[in-house]
Amino acid sequence: MKTLIALSISALLLSTSCESGSESTTTEPKEESTSTTVAEDTPTLVLVGTYTRKEGHVDGKADGIYLCHYNPATGQLDSVGVYQDIINPSYVTVHPNGQYAYAVSEVPEGEISAYTIDRKTPALQLLNKTSTTGAAPCHVSVHPDGAYAYAANYVGGNTVVLPLEADGRLGAVKLAVKNETTGPHARQEAPHAHMALPFRSGFISVDLGADKVSVLAPDATGTALEELGVAQTTAGAGPRHLAVKDDFAYVLNELNGTIEVFQINSDNDPKVEFSLAQQISTTADGQADAGCSAIRITPDGRFLYAANRAALNNIAMFSIQPDGQLTFTGTQSSKGLVPRDFNISPDGQFLLVANQNSDNIVTFKINSETGQLEETPYELKLPTPVCLVFLE
Secondary structure, three states: OOEEEEOOHHHHHHHOOOOHHHOOOOOOOOOOOOOOOOOOOOOEEEEEEEOOOEEOOEEOOOOOEEEEEEOOOOOOEEEEEEEOOOOOOOOEEEOOOOOEEEEEEOOOOOEEEEEEEEOOOOEEEEEEEEEOOOOOEEEEEEOOOOOEEEEEEOOOOEEEEEEEOOOOOEOOOOEEEEEOOOOOOOOOOOOOEEEEEEEOOEEEEEEOOOOEEEEEEEOOOOOOEEEEEEEEOOOOOOEEEEEEEOOEEEEEEOOOOEEEEEEEEOOOOOOOEEEEEEEEEOOOOOOOOOOOOOEEEOOOOOEEEEEEOOOOOEEEEEEEOOOOOEEEEEEEEOOOOOEEEEEEOOOOOEEEEEEOOOOEEEEEEEOOOOOOEEEEEEEEEOOOEEEEEEEO
16 A cells, blocks of 8 residues: 655645635734743633535534633533635644644635634734645644644645644645545545644654555655554555544544554554554444544543434444443433534543534533533524634
8 A cells, every 4th residue: 555755845836826816914023031821710712613614514604713611610612703815624733832832724725724822801812824735624632841832634635734823824745644544435535634643753644535544754854754653454444533541542533433443553663553452433322323422531541432324413432442442331412413523621521512504612620530521501692603713
């Protein structure tokens, strides 16, 4: 199986251009402290990514990136502001220093924007934006060292690496990778990069169209990406997202409703080998058409959750065993339609679900002994929510 490992930015610019007409005027950032200390009376901030216009797969109705206050004592979420100058910010992430946020714009021309975060107002202030050199970016993350951002272009099929400046600004795409292979499912007619998650010195690329999970890092020259390991999922599985705990990767497969648990062997560091340890359904009856969307592990590493969409609209619950394998413990209704994303509070006490098609975000309490999700009275009505990120 071949992988196209590319590319210098000069080559990318020859083949892809950003639609300059959609660029808004950049506001210069205010002088900021480099301290990451947050005042004790500052509420926890949650950023909510959304769809803002009607697309083939969603009736986007939101205004942009919403800023919400989260009460860690109760799990209640309240909307307190919105950044409007962006189209379809379907995935948002935060810099490790907590001062900057990054959001993709899931549109054909593909953009990613950088912002400073004003926690007191609260508000986002645009730093800059740049092309993702691919269509419909659907995921963005930042390496823990703060040097690079990674973005996955679903329609473009490529995953890209963007350098980050000291002031949080985005550089132009430096490196990119795109698979050549496809899968047997009707939705696997082409590569469809769906996630790029930081991993060690590089990142893990998850490709729904190629049934492939790859570990990649810059080579010794820094001009190309080296493939350090591959996990090939079941044909037609459609890997969408994954979560990593210790020496295990938990791959959520959208198209066949499963989680594949791979053990990671790094004896030949930096090369890694993946061996399949378990495949488990996200439903009680093994339903394949589950439309799986998101997967998360609690901060203490004891419990794992996965969202099912389609006609199910629930969160599948699992306990993680000492050998890394999963035990299915049931499902909890998401109390809405199409749970596109969910996230777990930094203290592991609550799980918040973004229901895309019912325009609501619902709070559940996590039972610390069993991992079961318990209903709370808290629900925030907010249009087309599809991504949740906590600012610690």
